[in-house]
Amino acid sequence: AQTVTQSQPEMSVQEAETVTLSCTYDTSESDYYLFWYKQPPSRQMILVIRQEAYKQQNATENRFSVNFQKAAKSFSLKISDSQLGDAAMYFCAYREATSGTYKYIFGTGTRLKVLA
Amino acid sequence: SQTIHQWPATLVQPVGSPLSLECTVEGTSNPNLYWYRQAAGRGLQLLFYSVGIGQISSEVPQNLSASRPQDRQFILSSKKLLLSDSGFYLCVQGNTEAFFGQGTRLTVV
Numbered sequence: 001a002q003t004v005t006q007s008q009p010e011m012s013v014q015e016a017e018t019v020t021l022s023c024t025y026d027t028s029e030s031d032y033y034l035f036w037y038k039q040p041p042s043r044q045m046i047l048v049i050r051q052e053a054y055k056q057q058n059a060t061e062n063r064f065s066v067n068f069q070k071a072a073k074s075f076s077l078k079i080s081d082s083q084l085g086d087a088a089m090y091f092c093a094y095r096e097a098t099s100g101t102y103k104y105i106f107g108t109g110t111r112l113k114v115l116a
Numbered sequence: 117s118q119t120i121h122q123w124p125a126t127l128v129q130p131v132g133s134p135l136s137l138e139c140t141v142e143g144t145s146n147p148n149l150y151w152y153r154q155a156a157g158r159g160l161q162l163l164f165y166s167v168g169i170g171q172i173s174s175e176v177p178q179n180l181s182a183s184r185p186q187d188r189q190f191i192l193s194s195k196k197l198l199l200s201d202s203g204f205y206l207c208v209q210g211n212t213e214a215f216f217g218q219g220t221r222l223t224v225v
Contacts, residue, residue: 006159035213043204045216091159093214102148103175104214108159
């Protein structure tokens with residue numbers, strides 16, 4: 001069974017600095033998707049970034065980028081120029097690409113604090 | 117654009133009472149639908165998923181059940197709530213990426 005591990009329950013970063021959140025996963029599949037979701041205090045989940053496993057190029061979305069290491073099964077999220085609004089829970093997620101059920105497997109989350 | 121309506125937002129129910137949480141989806145057809153429960157420190161636990169009308173798969177044995185009476189309607193139910201059913205429940209639609217409802221905070225007292 002696939003698993004997703006986020007080993008950092010909590011991280012802190014100074015405003016305007018850069019922080020990296022870690023995520024590792026385990027799967028025997030070769031085709032899949034990886035995601036980072038943000039859950040602010042409102043608890044409404046928001047997609048931050050998405051990566052297709054068949055793409056070697058790391059995904060980027062403005063200040064957010066990932067370091068996708070397929071062989072190592074690692075998928076870290078880098079937040080540059082951190083802002084107070086980045087404070088939230090961040091969840092790493094894995095989704096099968098070919099089974100048809102498309103189940104999403106989530107990590108336990110990392111709480112990010114941004115210090116002014 | 118896709119929208120997920122989930123209600124109620126909060127619910128306080130006594131032990132032994134029934135439960136019905138409803139989720140409807142707009143902006144897409146034949147969606148894959150999921151119910152997750154979020155507990156502190158445990159991330160999101162998949163409870164049920166459905167790939168079509170009447171098709172329900174259960175991930176975790178429990179006191180809950182799910183139904184999909186229409187293409188864009190997904191219902192989470194229980195006949196008798198337990199204290200351990202308390203939590204934050206999320207309805208999710210996810211054919212290409214996961215779209216989340218606003219969640220229901222259920223407190224069983």
